[in-house]
Amino acid sequence: MPIYTGYMAIREFLGRFDDIAEGDVFIINDPYLAAEHQNDVQFCAPFFHDGELISWNRLHGHQVDLGGTDARLVVPDGHRGSTR
Numbered sequence: 173m174p175i176y177t178g179y180m181a182i183r184e185f186l187g188r189f190d191d192i193a194e195g196d197v198f199i200i201n202d203p204y205l206a207a208e209h210q211n212d213v214q215f216c217a218p219f220f221h222d223g224e225l226i227s228w229n230r231l232h233g234h235q236v237d238l239g240g241t242d243a244r245l246v247v248p249d250g251h252r253g254s255t256r
Contacts, residue, residue, distance in 0.1 A: 178230045181206035181214045194220045201235075211235050 184205050185198045200206050201213040211234055219227040 177206050177212070178214065178216070178228075178232070181216055181230070182228050185216065192218050192225065194218070 181198070181200050184200065185192065196218055198216045199213065200216070201210050203210050203212075206214060213233050213235055215231045215233075217229045218225050219229055
């Protein structure tokens with residue numbers, strides 16, 4: 173799994189939210205924004221030190237079935253099972 177999808181996810185969160193705080197956890201599996209396909213799920217959490225956002229923690233998982241149109245790894249209409 174290319175590491176750049178983690179960067180893509182975090183860039184998306186920073187662009188959408190201006191109130192990121194300690195304790196936040198972001199989940200994304202949108203293949204158009206930050207995943208190889210809808211089965212790739214990323215959990216990202218900001219890491220703060222003395223109230224300042226200094227880093228991100230990221231966990232990437234591959235789920236077999238997320239309720240897409242079928243059990244294939246790539247579906248023609250891949251956005252149907254994403255968290256969009």
